[in-house]
Each structure stands twice: as C-alpha cells, then as structure tokens.
Amino acid sequence: MEFQDGTQAGMEPALDSGDALLTPADGGREHLVVVGNGMAGCRAVEELLARDAARYRVTIFGAEPHVNYNRIMLSPVLAGEKSFDDIVINTREWYADNGIDLIAGDPVSAINRSAKAVTSRSGRTVHYDKLLIATGSDPFIIPVPGKDLPGVISFRDMRDVDTMLAAAANGGNAVVIGGGLLGLEAAHGLTLRGMKVTVIHLMDTLMERQLDEAAGWLLKSALEARGQTILTGANTAEIYGEGKVEGVRLKDGREIPASLVVMAVGIRPSTALARGAGLAVNRGILVDDHMVTSDPDVLAVGECVEHDGNVYGLVAPLWDMCRSLADGLTDRHTGYKGSVTSTKLKVAGLDVFSAGDFSGGEGSEDIVLRDASRGVYKRVVVKDHRIVGAVLYGDTADGGWYFDLLRKGEDIADIRDLLIFGPAFASGGGALDPKAAVAALSDDAEICGCNGVSKGQVVACIEQGARSLDAVRGACKASASCGSCTGLVENLLSEVLGDGVQSGPKSLCKCTSFGHDDVRREIVAQDMRSIPEVMQKLHWSTPDGCSSCRPALNYYLLCALPGIYQDDQQSRFVNERMHANIQKDGTYSVVPRMWGGLTNPRELRAIADVVEKYDAPMVKVTGGQRLDIFGIKKEDLPAVWADLNAAGMVSGHAYGKSLRTVKTCVGSEWCRFGTQDSTGLGVKTERMTWGSWMPHKFKIAVSGCPRNCAEATIKDFGVVCVDSGYELHVGGNGGIHLRATDLLCKVTTEQEALDYCAAFIQLYREEARYLERTAPWIERVGVDYVKSRIVEDHAGREALRARFLCAQSFSQDDPWAQRAAGARADLHQPLNPTAIAAE
Amino acid sequence: MTDWIDIGTIADIPQRGARTVQIGGEKEIAVFRTGDDQVFALVNECPHKNGPLSQGIVHGHNVACPLHNWTIALKTGEAQGNDEGCTPTVAVRMDGDRILIAQPVQAREAA
Ligand SMILES: Cc1cc2nc3c(=O)[nH]c(=O)nc-3n(C[C@H](O)[C@H](O)[C@H](O)COP(=O)(O)OP(=O)(O)OC[C@H]3O[C@@H](n4cnc5c(N)ncnc54)[C@H](O)[C@@H]3O)c2cc1C
Ligand code: HEM
Ligand code: SF4
Ligand code: FES
Numbered sequence: 001m002e003f004q005d006g007t008q009a010g011m012e013p014a015l016d017s018g019d020a021l022l023t024p025a026d027g028g029r030e031h032l033v034v035v036g037n038g039m040a041g042c043r044a045v046e047e048l049l050a051r052d053a054a055r056y057r058v059t060i061f062g063a064e065p066h067v068n069y070n071r072i073m074l075s076p077v078l079a080g081e082k083s084f085d086d087i088v089i090n091t092r093e094w095y096a097d098n099g100i101d102l103i104a105g106d107p108v109s110a111i112n113r114s115a116k117a118v119t120s121r122s123g124r125t126v127h128y129d130k131l132l133i134a135t136g137s138d139p140f141i142i143p144v145p146g147k148d149l150p151g152v153i154s155f156r157d158m159r160d161v162d163t164m165l166a167a168a169a170n171g172g173n174a175v176v177i178g179g180g181l182l183g184l185e186a187a188h189g190l191t192l193r194g195m196k197v198t199v200i201h202l203m204d205t206l207m208e209r210q211l212d213e214a215a216g217w218l219l220k221s222a223l224e225a226r227g228q229t230i231l232t233g234a235n236t237a238e239i240y241g242e243g244k245v246e247g248v249r250l251k252d253g254r255e256i257p258a259s260l261v262v263m264a265v266g267i268r269p270s271t272a273l274a275r276g277a278g279l280a281v282n283r284g285i286l287v288d289d290h291m292v293t294s295d296p297d298v299l300a301v302g303e304c305v306e307h308d309g310n311v312y313g314l315v316a317p318l319w320d321m322c323r324s325l326a327d328g329l330t331d332r333h334t335g336y337k338g339s340v341t342s343t344k345l346k347v348a349g350l351d352v353f354s355a356g357d358f359s360g361g362e363g364s365e366d367i368v369l370r371d372a373s374r375g376v377y378k379r380v381v382v383k384d385h386r387i388v389g390a391v392l393y394g395d396t397a398d399g400g401w402y403f404d405l406l407r408k409g410e411d412i413a414d415i416r417d418l419l420i421f422g423p424a425f426a427s428g429g430g431a432l433d434p435k436a437a438v439a440a441l442s443d444d445a446e447i448c449g450c451n452g453v454s455k456g457q458v459v460a461c462i463e464q465g466a467r468s469l470d471a472v473r474g475a476c477k478a479s480a481s482c483g484s485c486t487g488l489v490e491n492l493l494s495e496v497l498g499d500g501v502q503s504g505p506k507s508l509c510k511c512t513s514f515g516h517d518d519v520r521r522e523i524v525a526q527d528m529r530s531i532p533e534v535m536q537k538l539h540w541s542t543p544d545g546c547s548s549c550r551p552a553l554n555y556y557l558l559c560a561l562p563g564i565y566q567d568d569q570q571s572r573f574v575n576e577r578m579h580a581n582i583q584k585d586g587t588y589s590v591v592p593r594m595w596g597g598l599t600n601p602r603e604l605r606a607i608a609d610v611v612e613k614y615d616a617p618m619v620k621v622t623g624g625q626r627l628d629i630f631g632i633k634k635e636d637l638p639a640v641w642a643d644l645n646a647a648g649m650v651s652g653h654a655y656g657k658s659l660r661t662v663k664t665c666v667g668s669e670w671c672r673f674g675t676q677d678s679t680g681l682g683v684k685t686e687r688m689t690w691g692s693w694m695p696h697k698f699k700i701a702v703s704g705c706p707r708n709c710a711e712a713t714i715k716d717f718g719v720v721c722v723d724s725g726y727e728l729h730v731g732g733n734g735g736i737h738l739r740a741t742d743l744l745c746k747v748t749t750e751q752e753a754l755d756y757c758a759a760f761i762q763l764y765r766e767e768a769r770y771l772e773r774t775a776p777w778i779e780r781v782g783v784d785y786v787k788s789r790i791v792e793d794h795a796g797r798e799a800l801r802a803r804f805l806c807a808q809s810f811s812q813d814d815p816w817a818q819r820a821a822g823a824r825a826d827l828h829q830p831l832n833p834t835a836i837a838a839e
Numbered sequence: 840m841t842d843w844i845d846i847g848t849i850a851d852i853p854q855r856g857a858r859t860v861q862i863g864g865e866k867e868i869a870v871f872r873t874g875d876d877q878v879f880a881l882v883n884e885c886p887h888k889n890g891p892l893s894q895g896i897v898h899g900h901n902v903a904c905p906l907h908n909w910t911i912a913l914k915t916g917e918a919q920g921n922d923e924g925c926t927p928t929v930a931v932r933m934d935g936d937r938i939l940i941a942q943p944v945q946a947r948e949a950a
Contacts, residue, residue, distance in 0.1 A: 544855060544874040547896040547903030547910075570855040574894040574905035582905055586891040634894075831847045831860040831870065 029057045032329075033118055033128035035108045035273065037062025039071055040302025040318040041134030042090055047326035049098055055330060058100045059126055061118070064157055065105035067092055071157070072315060075347075078161050078189030111277035113295055130329065133274055133285060133293070133300040137267035137313065142177070146239030152261045155186045160262075167260040168193035175199075175248045175258040177236055179206040181345060183264035184219075187228055188347045190262070198229040198256050200236055200248065202265075204527065210343045210354040214370065215377050215393040217525045222350055222375065231256075269304045269311050284311040289335035290328035291321055301325050307338060314341045342403045344396065353399035356389035356406050357381065364388060366539075369420045369487065370518070378420055385413040398422035421487060438491040447488050453478040458492050468502035469493065509548035511540050516769035520556050529561065531568055545571075552770035555657070558693055559765050562807035569824070575655035578827065579815045580637055588637060589630045591654035592644045593690060596664045596682035596702075597625030606647030610640050623734075624661035624699065626652055634828050641816035650814040653691065657771070659761075660699045662686035663711070667704030667721065676721035678704035681750055685719075685757055691812040692761065692804070695768040695777075699733070700757070713741045716764075716774040717757055722746075726753040730760055730786065731778035739775040742783040745791045759790050759797040762804035843932060843939035846870065849878060850936065857893040857902070859883055862942065868929055869893035870938065871913050873900055879913035880931045880940050886911070886924025 032048070034041045037060050045058055062068075066088075073087035095102045106120045111131065119125045139154030141147050153163050164186070167174070171194055176187045179201030187197045199206075205216035206223075220230050235251040239261055247257040269284035280286040280294035284306030291299045291307075301321045303313060312318070317339035324336035342355030364383040370376070376394035380387055380402060386409050390402040401423045405412060412419055443456035453476050461476040469489060472478055478489050493501045508516050519538060528534050531553045535545060545553070550571035557565045569577050580588035592607065607627055611619050618630040632640055641651075654660060662685050665671065667678030682702040689700065701712040702719040711734075712718030718729040718741050725748040729741035744760070747753055763786065768777040778786060790797050819828075846860050852872040859867050869883035869892050877900070883893050890906030900913045910919040916926035930941035 542899055544898055546898045546901075547908060550896060550898065570853055570897065573896070578894070582891075582894065584888065584906065586889075586894075826851065826853065826858060829858075830867075831851060831858045833860055833862055834845045834847070 029055070030129035031127065032056040032058050032130045032132060033126055034058065034060040034132045034134060035111075035118065036060075036132075036134035036136060036302070036304075037064065037066075037068050037102065037104060038134060038136045038302065039068070039089075039315055040136070040322060041132065042068040043318060044132060044134065044301050044322040044325050045098075045100065046090075047322045048329055051326050051330045051332075053098070056130070058098070059128075060095075060100060060102050061106060061108045061120060061126075062102065062104040063107035064159075066158060067095070067102070067104070069158065074155070074158065074161050075185035075189060077158075078164055078186065079192050080189075084158060108273060111273060111298075113277055113279075113298065116297065129297065131298045132325075133298065133304060134302045135270040135273060135304045137303040138270045139263060140266040140268050141263055142236060142265055144236055144238050146241060146245065147263075149239055149241050149245045149261075150243070151241070151245035151259060152239055152263065155182050155262055155264050156267075164190060164260065164262065165193065168195050170259070171195060172259045173198070173247075173257050174260040174262065175256055176262045176264060177248070178264035178266070179203070179230065179232065180209065180264065180266070181207060181343060183262070184223070184345060185347060186262045186264055187223070188226075190260075191226060191228055195260070196227075196229075198231060198258070199223070200234045200250070200256070201230065201232045202235055204233050204525065206230065206232065207345070207352070207354075210391075211352065211393070212379060212391055213522065213526055215352065215354075215379070215391050217521060218375055218377055218393050219345075219350065219352060220525075267303065267313055269306065271304060274298075274300065274304070282306050289324065289337070290333060291325040291336065292328065299325060299329070307336060310338060312339065312341065314343065316341055340403075340407050342390075342399065344399070351392070351394055351396040353392040353396035354390065355399070355403045356387070367416070367420045370514075380419055382412065382416070382419075385411050385416075387412060387419075438488055439495055447478055447492070455492065458489060459496055462493060462496045467493075467497060467500060471502075508552060509546055511535075511542040511545050511549050512538060514538055516552065519553070520560075523553075523556050524560050529557070529565065531557065531571060547573075551576075551657075555693060555695065555770050559807070562803075563810040569827075576657070578634060578637065579641075579651055579655060579819065580632065581655045583630065585631075587631045587633055589628050589654075590632050590637070590640055590644075591622065591626045591628045591652035592649035593652040593686075594626050594649075595686050596662055596679055598664075598679065598683065599627075602647050603649055606644055606649065610643050613643070614640055622654070622661075624654070625663050626654065626661060628654065635830075638819045638822075638825070638828055642820035645814070645817050645820055650690075651816045656693065657696050658693050658698065659686075659689045659691070660697050662689070663699070663701040663715070665702070665704050665709040667702075671704055673707055674704035674721070675723050676704060676726065676750070678702040678710070678719070678721050681719065681721075681726075681753060682710075684750070684754060688754060688758060688805075688808070689761060691814075692765070692808060693811060694761070694765055695770050696773040698761065698764070698774070714738065715741065717760060719753055719757075724748065726750070728753060728756055728760075731774045731783065733773055733775050737775070742778060742786075744783075744787060755801050756790060756797070758804040759800035760786070762800040762807075763789055765804070765807075766800075841930065842942040844942050845934075846938050846940055848936045849876065849933070849938060852878070852938075855897040857895075857897065859891075859893045860940070862940075867891075867893075868940065869902075870931070870940065871897055871902060873897060873913065878931050878933060878938055880929035881911070881913065881916050882927045882929065884926060885909060886916075886918055886926050887922065892926065 068090040070087045070089050073082055076082040106122050108118045109121045110119045117125050117127045139156050153160050168190055174190045174195040174197050176183045176199045179199050187199045191197045205213050206219050223230055236248055237251045238249045239245055240247055240249055245261050247255055249255050271281045271285055274285045275281045285293055285300040285304050287293055287300050287305045287307050291301050293300050302318050320339050321336050324334055327334040340356055345352040364381050367380045369378040379391045381389035387402055387406040392399050447453055447455050447458050457476050458478045461472055466472045466475045472489055508519055534553050551573055554568050554571040574582050580590050582588055611629055614632055614636050616629045616631050620628045622628050662682045664679045664682030668674030668676055669679060685700055698716045700717045701710040701715045703710040703712045704721050706720055708720055712720050713729050714732040714734050720727040725746055727746050728744040730744045732741035733739050764774055852858050854872055855874050857869045857871040859869055861867050867883040869881050871879045883891050885892055885904040887907055887909050890904040892902050892904055894905040895902040901910050903910050909922045911926055912919055916928045918924045932939045
C-alpha cells in the first residue's frame with residue numbers, strides 16, 4: 001500500500017499500539033468513524049440514520065467532554081437565558097439507542113489513510129471504512145503580545161462560557177475584541193452578567209460583513225445605550241498584564257483595563273488533522289458536491305470544509321451539506337449546490353437580520369425604508385428584478401420572506417413598489433402603483449400593525465384635519481411605532497388631500513430623504529470629508545444640492561472635522577461669504593467686534609474715519625452693544641476692514657450663524673447693585689467664544705445682578721450674577737417668538753461659568769440641527785437632557801469643553817484680516833471687460 | 840450681428856459662484872459658473888426686489904437669491920417654484936476658456 005504525498009510520518013498513528021484495533025467485522029456492516037461531535041458531525045449521522053439506520057456502524061470522536069449541544073445557544077447560556085441542559089441536542093440515550101460509540105473528551109490526533117485508521121490523543125486506534133471529518137472551526141487568535149496570558153479566551157465552546165461566567169462572577173471590566181456576531185453576543189452576555197464591557201472593533205461598522213453602515217450605526221447606538229463602550233476603527237496593539245491579563249493597549253496608545261479579554265475576531269476552518277493526513281486542503285478541506293474529500297473514503301462536512309470556493313460560518317449550510325452527504329453515503333447522490341446564508345443577531349430586543357449580498361455592486365439598486373427615530377431600517381438590494389441581498393434592523397419579521405425570494409431567485413418586478421413593506425402588502429393583488437394598491441384596500445384593512453390602526457381610521461383622522469405624517473402619528477398612532485407603514489400612511493395622505501399634504505420635518509431638504517440627524521450621524525460614522533462625498537454616499541438626488549442643504553452640510557462637516565475640513569465658501573450664505581450683512585440695496589453693513597461692548601477712543605476714531613472715508617450714510621448702535629456702519633459697497637469692504645484692523649478691531653460676526661455678541665452691564669466695577677464683575681466675565685466669555693460657527697446665531701449676555709440690565713434671560717446663554725456666584729441660563733431669544741431662558745444651574749466661580757458656557761455651546765454645535773436656535777432645540781430635546789449632559793455628567797462636560805476649545809483653536813482667525821490681505825479678491829472685484837470681438 | 844465682449848476666463852469665476860461685470864453705463868451683469876462648468880449671464884437683479892443674484896448660492900443651473908431665497912433659473916432668468924418673475928438673460932459664448940458675452944442692446948446703440 002502506498003502513502004500519499006505530503007503525509008507526515010510524525011502524524012502516522014501507531015498501528016502497533018497496545019489498544020485493540022477495531023476491525024470492520026461487526027456483521028459485515030461498514031464502520032463510519034466521525035471526527036467531531038459537533039453540530040455538523042451529529043447532524044450528518046442523524047440524516048444517515050433517517051435514510052438507512054442499518055447500513056453503518058458509527059463511532060463518534062469528540063474533543064469536548066460533552067454530548068452534542070447546540071453551539072449557537074452558547075450565547076443565551078452566557079446571557080443567563082438558558083442552561084447547558086437546555087441546549088443539548090443529542091442525549092446519551094440517543095447515542096446508546098442508535099448503537100453509536102461516543103468517545104468524548106479524546107480528540108483524534110492522526111489519520112492513517114493507508115491503514116484506514118484514526119488514532120486519538122489517548123492512543124486509541126480505530127479502523128474505519130468511511131471517515132467523516134467534522135472538526136468545525138478554530139477561533140482566530142490575533143498575534144499580538146499577551147495573547148497567551150491567562151484571562152484571554154475565545155468564544156467557541158462550553159469551556160469558554162464557563163471561563164467567562166467565572167470571570168463575570170468577580171465583576172470588573174471585560175474587553176471583547178471583534179464587533180461581529182460572536183463578539184457582540186459575548187459582549188451582551190457579559191454585560192448582562194454585570195461586567196463593564198468595551199468592544200474593540202477594527203472596522204468602522206459593527207458586523208460589517210452582515211450589515212451596511214446605516215444598520216451598523218443603529219446597532220452601535222443601541223448597544224451604547226445599553227452601557228457598552230464600542231470603539232470602532234480601533235486596532236489592538238497589545239494585551240498587557242503581569243502573569244494575567246490586565247488590559248488592552250490600542251495602536252493609538254489608548255489603554256483599556258480588563259480582567260477578561262474575549263477574542264472574537266473570526267474563525268478558521270479546523271484543517272490541521274486533514275492536512276496532516278495529506279488530504280487536499282485550501283482554506284478548508286476541499287470537498288465535492290457529495291462532501292467527499294480528495295480521498296474517496298474520507299468525507300468532510302461543516303465549517304471545516306471548502307466547497308466550490310466557499311467556506312461557511314453559519315449552521316444553515318451545514319444542514320444542506322449533511323443532507324447531500326447522507327444521500328451520497330446511501331447511494332442516492334443528490335449533490336450539494338452551495339448555500340446562500342442569512343444571519344440574525346441573538347441579542348434580546350435587538351433585531352438584526354441580513355442575507356445575501358448587499359454591497360451594492362454594478363447594476364444593483366437599493367430599496368430603503370428608514371425610520372431612524374424609531375430604530376427601523378430596511379434595505380433590500382435588487383438586481384435584474386431579483387432580490388440579491390437584504391438588511392433589516394429593528395423589524396426583522398419579514399426577513400424569512402425576503403430570504404425566500406432571494407434563494408428562489410424570484411422575479412419581483414411586479415411587487416417591487418411594495419416590496420419594502422413586506423409580504424402583507426406586496427402580495428396584495430400585484431398592483432403596480434402603490435397608491436392604487438392602497439386605494440384598493442378595504443376600510444378595515446390594517447395599515448399599522450403595531451398599533452392596530454385600520455385604513456378607515458387613518459382616513460378619518462386625515463379628514464378630521466391631520467394634514468401631515470406627524471399629525472397622523474399624533475392623532476391615531478398609525479406609523480408611530482416601528483414606522484414600517486410610513487409609506488402607506490403617506491400614500492393615504494396624498495390620496496385624501498392631494499397636494500394639500502404638509503410635509504413634516506422629515507428630510508433635510510428636497511435633495512435627500514435623510515433627515516438632519518441622519519446626515520450628521522453618517523458624516524461622523526463614515527468619516528466623510530467633503531460635501532460631494534456626503535452627496536455621493538447618501539445618494540443626493542441633485543448634482544450639487546440646493547441653498548438649504550449646502551450650508552447645512554458645510555456646517556456639519558466643519559463641526560465634525562475642526563482643523564481638517566476645508567470650508568466651502570460657495571456653500572455659505574452671502575453674509576458669511578462676504579463677512580458683512582447684505583442690505584436690501586445690495587450694500588453691506590459692517591460691525592466690528594467690541595469685546596463685551598467695551599470700546600475706547602482709538603476704536604471710535606477708526607470707526608469715525610471709516611464712516612467719513614467711505615461715505616457711510618448711517619452709523620447705528622445695535623441692540624447687542626456694537627456700532628454698525630451701513631452702506632458699504634462690496635468693493636470697499638477689504639479696505640474698510642484693513643482700516644478697522646489697524647485700530648485693533650476684528651470681525652464682529654454680526655452676519656454669521658456664529659457667536660454674535662456678548663452683551664454686558666457695568667456690574668460690580670461701577671454699579672451700586674453689582675455683585676460680580678459682569679463686564680470682565682463678558683469680555684472673557686467673548687474672547688473664548690468669538691469666531692465659532694454654530695447651527696444658528698448665538699447671543700450671550702452677562703448681567704451683574706438680578707436686575708438684569710443686559711437682558712441675559714432672553715439670550716442663548718445668559719449669566720446673571722448673584723452674591724453667591726453665577727446663575728447660568730440657556731435657550732432664550734428675542735425675535736418673533738420671544739422666549740425666556742431656562743435655568744441651567746448655578747455655579748460659584750467665574751471659571752466654572754466659562755467652562756459650562758463652552759460645554760453648552762459645544763453640545764449645541766454638535767446636536768442641534770442647522771438653523772435651529774437654542775430655544776427650539778431645547779424645546780425639542782428638553783432642558784433636563786441638557787442638564788444631564790452639562791450639569792450632571794462631569795466628564796462629559798469636560799470633554800465637550802475640550803472639543804469646543806479645540807475647534808476654537810482653528811476658528812479664531814479674523815476673516816477680515818485675511819480678506820484685507822488680499823484673500824478672495826475675486827469676491828469683491830468685478831470682472832474687467834477687455835476686448836470687443838465682432839461677429 | 841452680435842457684438843461679443845471678452846470678459847475674462849472661466850477660471851476667474853469660482854465654481855458654483857459668480858462675478859459681476861459692468862459694460863458702459865448698463866445695468867450690472869452677473870456671470871455664473873456652475874458645478875459642471877457651464878457659464879450663464881443674467882442682469883444682476885432679482886425679479887423680486889432687485890437682490891444681487893451674483894451673491895446667491897449657485898446650485899445645479901439655478902441661483903438662490905441672497906435676499907429672500909427665490910430660486911432663479913440661470914438659463915431663462917425665470918423664478919422657479921411658486922414665485923413669478925423673470926430676470927433678463929445675457930447671451931454667453933465660450934471661446935476656449937475665454938468668456939464672451941453679448942453686448943447689451945442699449946450699450947451697442949449708444950456706441
Ligand atoms: C457562540 C456562538 C454563536 C453562534 N451563533 C450562530 C447563529 O446564531 N447562527 C448560525 O447560523 N451560526 C451560529 N454559530 C455558528 C455555528 O455554531 C457553527 O456554524 C456550527 O456549530 C458549525 O458546526 P460544525 O459541526 O462544523 O462545527 P462545531 O459545531 O464547532 O463542531 C466541531 C466539533 O469538532 C470537535 N473537534 C475538533 N477537532 C477535533 C478532533 N481532532 N477530534 C475530535 N473532535 C474534534 C470540536 O471540539 C467541536 O466540538 C455560532 C457559533 C458560536 C460559537
Ligand atoms: C440673517 C439674518 C439676520 C441678521 C444678519 C441679523 C443681524 C442683526 C443685527 C446686526 C442686529 C443689531 C441690530 C441693531 O440694533 O441695529 C440684530 C439685532 C437683533 N436681531 Fe437680528 N438679524 C437677523 C435676523 C433676525 C431674526 C430672524 C430675528 C428674530 C427671530 C432677529 C432678532 C434680533 C433681535 C431680538 C435683536 C436685538 C438684540 C438685542 O437687543 O440684544 N434677527 N440682528
Ligand atoms: S444688572 Fe445689576 S449690576 Fe448690572 S447694571 Fe443692572 S443693576 Fe447694575
Ligand atoms: S430680492 Fe431676490 S428673493 Fe427677494
């Protein structure tokens with residue numbers, strides 16, 4: 001008998017060992033030996049028994065000291081939702097009843113194909129007629145220093161779960177490396193077991209192999225809301241600790257302390273045994289359609305195999321493989337054709353489903369339904385009238401239906417318009433026009449499943465005056481929960497009201513279906529760096545946006561990327577581009593900054609000179625304690641600014657969505673009622689905040705006592721000094737809808753007043769929508785939310801303040817000086833007609 | 840016959856922006872360059888209340904007036920959407936990267 005090339009002598013089982021060599025005798029039945037007592041190995045045996053129970057005598061070797069259990073359910077065991085007994089698939093009785101020899105806790109260490117025998121670690125040698133390798137996968141361990149420290153484990157079997165449970169019993173910090181399915185389930189379980197968990201994920205999107213960015217983001221925020229820390233784009237450099245794990249160090253230097261590190265970065269087919277026996281192995285053990293390896297008597301099944309170039313990491317393909325394998329072993333050869341897989345995340349309350357290919361290649365189109373505020377996102381990818389991929393988040397009820405259409409490759413052209421609403425609507429009569437389909441529904445047809453609202457009820461509430469989606473949601477709750485019926489409600493609105501439908505505050509502008517918050521979040525999540533990139537990635541419907549979205553995007557990018565983003569002047573409103581206020585006759589008014597409303601003879605002289613030199617028809621004292629010079633022509637602006645700069649004055653930003661003025665009263669320096677130096681604090685505040693770009697204009701005032709001469713309680717941020725310190729007020733404004741401030745808190749020192757101011761501004765900058773002033777923003781999010789971020793969360797406040805000061809370090813650069821020095825002269829000078837060409 | 844006046848090169852106008860040009864004593868003209876590098880010229884006055892269109896945000900082949908945000912089509916000078924009004928257009932011709940605009944009628948007659 002000849003040995004195959006590549007067989008390693010060292011791996012040869014010792015045939016002359018003392019153990020009895022089992023022979024194929026046994027009543028003439030062939031002996032099937034299975035290596036691997038896991039999900040695929042046992043399922044294969046079950047399938048075989050179902051076809052021909054008498055055909056083979058079966059021996060199963062298992063490395064784990066257990067009967068076959070459902071590996072998938074290790075997550076619920078970790079999470080405390082199930083016990084080990086609950087997840088056993090085949091009990092000892094099953095093995096006994098079917099005459100199966102289970103050799104558990106004794107892995108096979110070598111295969112001798114020439115002798116047709118396997119040898120186990122304990123030295124047991126068993127002869128086979130047919131050998132089935134079902135060794136599954138090995139967790140991939142990233143080769144970083146410290147990977148072998150005690151306390152560093154993977155998540156693959158019951159022993160790992162036991163280790164995690166033991167660690168969790170002591171509480172403390174855990175780090176999970178890998179934000180895929182496995183890692184997130186481990187993180188979830190450990191969190192429920194009371195550990196403080198940080199997930200470190202190399203990619204920018206969680207579960208990036210199953211989810212697209214949008215769904216990944218929703219998932220991330222949901223997990224964060226559950227108290228996990230999720231670090232995406234984070235690269236592990238080292239696991240440190242003396243004698244046991246103490247923490248993880250990232251490439252960027254960050255250190256995360258941990259007494260337990262779970263590596264869940266991926267799996268690799270477990271092929272060492274097959275390789276050692278000289279079987280053909282690529283990524284996995286190579287098998288044909290009948291799961292036969294390069295040796296006709298050796299079969300392989302499960303995660304350890306590679307079929308037609310694919311290796312799988314989910315159970316569904318195993319079932320198909322096991323059927324084909326059992327067919328082959330019982331001579332009916334059907335053949336395995338590969339599998340399309342779908343995934344669900346098993347974290348209670350978080351429904352995530354994905355199937356097929358959603359990377360959106362050439363010629364594929366997306367049908368997307370998103371209701372971010374309610375955490376629902378559905379995306380079906382269609383190519384040539386067929387579903388090729390689906391991602392569902394928040395509401396995965398229709399996952400099976402999409403998956404079925406995908407697997408069958410069914411033509412969906414006829415139901416395309418309703419596809420995203422799921423089977424209940426898409427199969428309703430095959431109507432092409434969604435409006436017609438909705439119109440065709442009977443009055444008692446259910447529109448909103450979550451809240452049990454019928455079409456008749458929705459129509460009635462529209463007829464009684466609900467003229468927008470929001471109004472319908474408010475009036476009868478339809479579409480107010482999961483949002484999956486939003487499209488239907490919108491269709492009903494337009495059916496009843498025609499053009500009279502009022503659009504809600506839904507999308508940022510008509511160029512996109514995304515709302516402000518969605519766009520902003522995606523800018524950060526996807527690290528977008530320019531307006532065209534945002535428009536591209538978020539599928540803008542216009543080539544270069546409109547006058548609503550361009551300034552908003554410019555601001556969002558500027559806020560997200562201080563010092564990095566290149567401001568797009570062409571996306572700024574005229575005033576911010578010209579750094580002056582345009583007036584109705586096309587001339588400009590110029591307001592130099594006067595810190596805290598203070599001025600001096602030199603400044604006043606320079607202003608007087610400018611007024612005379614450029615023939616300004618009017619000078620006015622503004623409500624914000626500045627001097628406003630009117631009637632300057634755009635050509636003269638740079639020269640005016642140069643003159644004002646020369647006297648030490650910079651832009652007053654009276655024209656921008658930015659800090660306008662800090663208005664002060666004279667305070668304790670002069671006033672007999674004054675309690676603190678309100679003027680001084682005002683000047684300091686203005687020095688700190690000037691030049692900052694905001695979602696809308698921002699006004700500050702500091703009053704020296706509750707008489708409040710600076711009118712601080714109708715400002716975006718107002719300070720009212722009292723004997724014992726400083727009352728901080730937020731969210732006020734004059735204007736059309738006068739609003740008095742809410743009291744944020746009281747602080748005792750001037751420095752605190754400044755710190756809270758910086759943090760509040762940054763929170764507003766980061767979270768308010770473009771063109772939303774502090775008053776409507778606070779009414780939207782609630783003053784309690786603002787308090788929770790600024791007053792209660794000390795570390796958070798400090799971080800906000802630091803981010804504000806960082807952004808300020810890039811923005812406190814006087815735009816007037818730049819222009820006076822010649823920058824963007826094209827904006828101020830007309831073109832010169834040169835020659836006349838006759839034709 | 841049209842008299843064409845060379846007013847400069849396309850590079851003199853920022854993309855998605857505009858410059859103005861004055862020919863004789865005529866009304867100021869706004870010359871726009873769009874995101875796809877097309878050039879249009881209009882009298883620099885909004886049909887609403889004479890806002891200087893050259894200072895607006897250029898998007899697609901439109902400009903949003905800086906005063907009250909009417910949208911004016913660059914090609915026709917017409918107000919878009921529900922607003923009504925029209926700004927006179929000025930013919931533009933490109934000669935390589937040089938921009939030529941048609942001499943306004945009155946200016947030509949006076950000449
Ligand atoms: C925590 C967790 C959650 C999961 N959740 C899901 C899910 O939600 N959905 C899904 O589709 N899939 C899920 N999976 C994946 C799924 O469990 C696997 O796809 C499936 O178990 C693979 O089956 P298998 O038989 O190929 O490998 P396994 O089930 O791993 O079985 C292989 C067995 O072989 C043993 N073995 C290895 N080498 C030897 C040897 N030399 N001798 C003897 N025995 C050996 C191993 O110890 C193991 O018991 C999850 C996996 C884990 C770990
Ligand atoms: C781009 C649009 C705007 C610009 C450039 C602008 C600019 C200014 C300027 C220069 C002043 C000082 C005026 C003076 O006293 O002479 C001022 C004051 C004021 N503006 Fe505006 N404004 C704008 C729109 C608005 C709107 C829409 C509102 C109302 C919602 C508003 C509310 C106020 C109030 C209340 C004051 C007085 C502030 C005080 O006394 O402290 N402004 N604004
Ligand atoms: S607010 Fe109080 S301290 Fe300031 S000027 Fe008025 S009365 Fe004086
Ligand atoms: S002047 Fe142009 S919109 Fe009013």
